[in-house]
Amino acid sequence: MKRTLPIVILIVAVTVFLMFLGLSTGRSAGTVGIASGVALPGFNSSAPNPEQALNNFLLDVQRRNWDRAFSSVERTSDTLNEQAFIQEWVGSNGGLRSFSSLERFDTRPLHATSSEAQMRARLHWSTPVGPVEDVRDFHLAHRGDTWKVIWDETPKPNVPAQIVAVNYLRWDLVTGTAGEEWGAHNVDAPNVRIVSMNAVDSAEGAVVMGEVVNEDTIPAFVNVNATLVDGSGSAIDDENSFDKILHVLLPKQVTPYRIDFPHVSLSKVKNVRMDVKATLVPASSDPVIGVMNQKLETDAQGHSVLHGELLNESGQTVNIPHVIASFYDNSGKVVWVSDGYVEQAMVPQSTESFAVEIPQSVAGKVQNFHVVVNQYSLQES
Amino acid sequence: MTQNESYSRPIPLLAIVLVALAVHGPLLLMQLPSGSFDANFHIFLASHYAHHWFNPWNEKWFAGFSQTAYPPLTHQWIALVSNVAGLKMAYMIVQLVAVLLLPVGVFRFARIWVDERSASYAALGSIFLGALAFLIYQAGQLATITSAALYLNALPYFYEWSTQGSGRALIKGIAVSWAAAAAHHVTLIFGTVLFAGPVLWVICMDALEGRTKGSLAGSVSRAVLFAVLVGGGVGVVLFPYWMTLIQHPIHQIPIPHDSRANFLLNSITAINYFVIPYGALILALPFIVIRGASVRRLRPLLFGFWLTLIFGLGGTTPLPRWLLGRAFEVLTFERFTFWATLMAMPIVGLLAVELLDRFRAKAAVALSLAAVGTVGAALAWLTANPYRPAATVNVNPVIAFLNRDGHDAYRYLTLGFGSELAQVSTYTNASSVDGDYNSARLLPEMTHYGSAQLTNAKFYGSAGMASLRAMLEHANRYGLKYVFVHDSYYEPLLTFVGWRKTETFDNGEITAWSKDDVPPAHRIDSDAIPTAFMGLLWGTLPIGVSVSAIFLVLLLPARQPSRKAIESHREVSEPVRDYVA
Numbered sequence: 030m031k032r033t034l035p036i037v038i039l040i041v042a043v044t045v046f047l048m049f050l051g052l053s054t055g056r057s058a059g060t061v062g063i064a065s066g067v068a069l070p071g072f073n074s075s076a077p078n079p080e081q082a083l084n085n086f087l088l089d090v091q092r093r094n095w096d097r098a099f100s101s102v103e104r105t106s107d108t109l110n111e112q113a114f115i116q117e118w119v120g121s122n123g124g125l126r127s128f129s130s131l132e133r134f135d136t137r138p139l140h141a142t143s144s145e146a147q148m149r150a151r152l153h154w155s156t157p158v159g160p161v162e163d164v165r166d167f168h169l170a171h172r173g174d175t176w177k178v179i180w181d182e183t184p185k186p187n188v189p190a191q192i193v194a195v196n197y198l199r200w201d202l203v204t205g206t207a208g209e210e211w212g213a214h215n216v217d218a219p220n221v222r223i224v225s226m227n228a229v230d231s232a233e234g235a236v237v238m239g240e241v242v243n244e245d246t247i248p249a250f251v252n253v254n255a256t257l258v259d260g261s262g263s264a265i266d267d268e269n270s271f272d273k274i275l276h277v278l279l280p281k282q283v284t285p286y287r288i289d290f291p292h293v294s295l296s297k298v299k300n301v302r303m304d305v306k307a308t309l310v311p312a313s314s315d316p317v318i319g320v321m322n323q324k325l326e327t328d329a330q331g332h333s334v335l336h337g338e339l340l341n342e343s344g345q346t347v348n349i350p351h352v353i354a355s356f357y358d359n360s361g362k363v364v365w366v367s368d369g370y371v372e373q374a375m376v377p378q379s380t381e382s383f384a385v386e387i388p389q390s391v392a393g394k395v396q397n398f399h400v401v402v403n404q405y406s407l408q409e410s
Numbered sequence: 411m412t413q414n415e416s417y418s419r420p421i422p423l424l425a426i427v428l429v430a431l432a433v434h435g436p437l438l439l440m441q442l443p444s445g446s447f448d449a450n451f452h453i454f455l456a457s458h459y460a461h462h463w464f465n466p467w468n469e470k471w472f473a474g475f476s477q478t479a480y481p482p483l484t485h486q487w488i489a490l491v492s493n494v495a496g497l498k499m500a501y502m503i504v505q506l507v508a509v510l511l512l513p514v515g516v517f518r519f520a521r522i523w524v525d526e527r528s529a530s531y532a533a534l535g536s537i538f539l540g541a542l543a544f545l546i547y548q549a550g551q552l553a554t555i556t557s558a559a560l561y562l563n564a565l566p567y568f569y570e571w572s573t574q575g576s577g578r579a580l581i582k583g584i585a586v587s588w589a590a591a592a593a594h595h596v597t598l599i600f601g602t603v604l605f606a607g608p609v610l611w612v613i614c615m616d617a618l619e620g621r622t623k624g625s626l627a628g629s630v631s632r633a634v635l636f637a638v639l640v641g642g643g644v645g646v647v648l649f650p651y652w653m654t655l656i657q658h659p660i661h662q663i664p665i666p667h668d669s670r671a672n673f674l675l676n677s678i679t680a681i682n683y684f685v686i687p688y689g690a691l692i693l694a695l696p697f698i699v700i701r702g703a704s705v706r707r708l709r710p711l712l713f714g715f716w717l718t719l720i721f722g723l724g725g726t727t728p729l730p731r732w733l734l735g736r737a738f739e740v741l742t743f744e745r746f747t748f749w750a751t752l753m754a755m756p757i758v759g760l761l762a763v764e765l766l767d768r769f770r771a772k773a774a775v776a777l778s779l780a781a782v783g784t785v786g787a788a789l790a791w792l793t794a795n796p797y798r799p800a801a802t803v804n805v806n807p808v809i810a811f812l813n814r815d816g817h818d819a820y821r822y823l824t825l826g827f828g829s830e831l832a833q834v835s836t837y838t839n840a841s842s843v844d845g846d847y848n849s850a851r852l853l854p855e856m857t858h859y860g861s862a863q864l865t866n867a868k869f870y871g872s873a874g875m876a877s878l879r880a881m882l883e884h885a886n887r888y889g890l891k892y893v894f895v896h897d898s899y900y901e902p903l904l905t906f907v908g909w910r911k912t913e914t915f916d917n918g919e920i921t922a923w924s925k926d927d928v929p930p931a932h933r934i935d936s937d938a939i940p941t942a943f944m945g946l947l948w949g950t951l952p953i954g955v956s957v958s959a960i961f962l963v964l965l966l967p968a969r970q971p972s973r974k975a976i977e978s979h980r981e982v983s984e985p986v987r988d989y990v991a
Binding site (some may be wrong): 269403 | 887
């Protein structure tokens with residue numbers, strides 16, 4: 030009996046102490062994309078400084094606790110309602126952002142006083158097409174005993190009602206038996222040719238790139254495969270163009286391609302065996318997406334970036350635009366192929382900016398560039 | 411018998427088993443666990459044994475994997491029963507047997523610590539545990555439950571042999587322990603410390619107080635002999651498993667699991683992994699601690715319970731991470747909560763007895779409501795839980811597609827199917843590059859990323875999608891020609907990387923995507939393919955020890971002296987009234 034109280038106190042004290050330690054150590058990663066609750070009462074982090082306030086805000090956004098997140102912002106206008114706030118984070122019109130989950134974030138102060146602060150957040154999104162990084166600046170203000178995020182994002186205006194005339198080419202495929210699989214039709218494959226190929230070493234490994242043209246009068250579905258062969262004639266690795274190519278090529282259309290061989294050095298490669306496979310597919314030249322105002326620039330972090338704008342000239346929404354850019358040296362050789370996805374959906378007649386990065390090692394050689402746009406539309410899927 | 415007399419007697423064990431049958435029997439006959447996370451996985455493994463009993467190499471997942479990576483007992487029993495009941499009902503029957511064995515095990519385990527009456531209430535309470543309902547109906551952890559039930563039944567033999575030197579107890583204890591190991595390896599490994607540790611402690615206490623046959627050294631020697639025989643036997647019975655583990659240690663990148671989260675920082679996780687499994691037991695926690703601390707004999711049990719509870723809290727405290735090291739990132743912790751509730755039951759049995767003695771009918775009503783409320787909440791949580799398994803997918807069209815026109819010459823992948831992946835795999839002849847057992851994965855496209863099943867890739871964020879991209883990049887290498895999508899999230903990726911939608915099933919719920927230039931699948935060479943001898947061991951020893959255990963328990967009844975030894979500790983049930991609320 031004499032030991033009862035000490036044992037009880039010991040068990041309770043050690044448990045509480047361990048829980049306290051648990052709060053101060055790192056969190057285990059969890060699954061993403063599920064609304065995952067809030068901290069239990071009494072365990073919410075306060076916001077005594079702008080860093081903590083922004084962390085709490087982004088944690089609520091990450092967990093999709095929209096009411097809490099919205100309550101921690103200060104609106105600059107009454108028109109900025111909660112629905113617009115949510116839409117800013119979850120995207121709209123089936124764009125890439127609407128498929129994305131905020132996986133993690135890093136914050137750092139840019140400028141801070143006792144009443145105001147400017148913070149920069151690097152947001153790491155998980156998306157269906159791979160990780161997307163987004164840099165965003167936040168303005169915070171000290172209000173009472175807490176810090177608030179100033180929210181002044183203006184919602185995008187709605188597209189006015191209009192009629193868009195369409196006049197585009199379309200190729201349909203009529204098959205004798207509906208049960209036949211795609212690609213197994215009794216017609217000749219389209220005439221597709223690799224017009225250039227260049228193999229280089231990069232920081233991640235060997236890269237094979239170039240361009241493919243559809244020389245036929247019918248559309249083609251194209252895949253480019255490459256096999257690296259060593260001095261003895263043995264295959265070192267084989268890879269394909271994956272998403273670094275425009276798979277559906279209209280007649281006479283040219284697409285760049287890039288094939289990555291991670292962890293392979295070109296010094297071991299004697300030969301590169303190229304193989305292009307083409308299949309006849311139905312296709313349409315709509316939606317037409319124009320590329321405008323392209324220019325090579327150096328961003329604030331010193332990276333070479335190709336900026337530009339896309340214009341959706343069609344009458345249908347383009348949910349996820351995908352930009353593929355090929356860069357040429359002064360002899361017209363393809364020296365690099367970059368790609369990037371645009372996070373916002375493009376409603377009809379709207380523009381969206383894009384940016385694709387060029388490695389420093391080739392930026393100096395670039396004399397010219399060419400941009401093609403691939404797209405995913407919910408209407409077509 | 412008057413009402414008062416009925417409260418003061420132990421509940422017959424047969425009646426408790428019948429209550430278990432009445433509570434869980436209908437739910438299992440309704441096949442409620444078929445929507446759980448792991449039920450389809452167990453059925454899939456069982457279906458392989460039903461067709462290839464002596465060949466553990468299964469080509470249907472991961473382009474080929476060895477089923478020696480998972481102890482086979484429950485799956486082999488399902489395979490046997492499936493010959494008369496079909497696979498799904500066989501799963502339910504084996505699960506029901508485990509559920510019926512559990513209160514028997516709890517009763518026998520509780521008798522080490524408390525009197526028969528308290529033990530009977532402990533056993534009755536174990537039927538209504540939220541953690542049990544959680545594991546059966548939400549998690550589908552058949553092997554964990556079966557192994558725990560067998561292990562609880564083995565421990566009293568360990569106690570009896572160590573304290574009384576009963577040869578029958580030794581033989582039966584060893585056989586049941588081997589069977590427990592053949593059902594689930596993790597339960598045995600951790601059960602040794604968490605369950606057997608307190609029993610060994612109490613054996614030492616009994617020996618020091620002269621309540622055993624022979625000296626302390628004698629009792630400890632017998633305990634060591636038991637452990638050596640069990641350990642050696644487990645080494646032999648699961649020999650192919652150990653060889654697989656040695657040949658291919660689990661070096662994969664840790665996969666996130668919410669049971670490792672800090673429950674204080676996430677209310678949903680706290681409900682899912684603490685409130686639901688413990689249920690009304692949360693109200694009993696103060697009594698468990700105070701009574702466990704005040705009665706000397708219960709202290710080992712209290713310590714074991716506390717340690718297991720802390721493990722069950724996952725990342726809420728750093729202790730599991732410190733003690734387990736890298737294994738912390740491999741294990742999931744809901745099973746520890748289940749074990750903790752089992753360890754608490756003897757003391758909860760004492761609480762029930764004290765409440766019934768004091769408040770009679772009122773206590774009976776309150777305890778009944780607490781028990782039914784606990785299991786009811788766990789069942790209600792099946793639909794309220796945001797982590798619940800995805801709604802059932804009608805996979806029959808997918809199975810039919812793969813089994814016709816030579817489509818099974820290629821491999822396939824499902825996206826957004828959740829645990830239904832295993833159902834597709836069970837009934838199709840085709841092979842998948844994906845699978846639902848993390849420790850069996852050997853393909854680099856999966857082990858190099860912190861992600862589990864490809865079908866659930868999006869829930870693992872960038873790591874999951876990177877793993878999926880890697881697999882799609884190597885589609886030609888694996889003969890991966892078909893992708894079935896039940897979540898439009900994945901459609902942009904498939905579109906951009908060169909796949910084309912070819913068919914839709916079930917009113918557009920599922921779409922089939924195909925890639926044109928993929929060659930037919932060929933066998934992937936692997937050094938993990940078990941030899942024929944290993945297959946023979948795997949097909950005979952685990953099932954053999956379980957059959958032996960059944961015969962030994964039935965044919966070697968316990969002798970009277972061993973009961974006497976347990977009866978001699980009745981005093982521990984005498985309530986210390988100061989602490990009764």
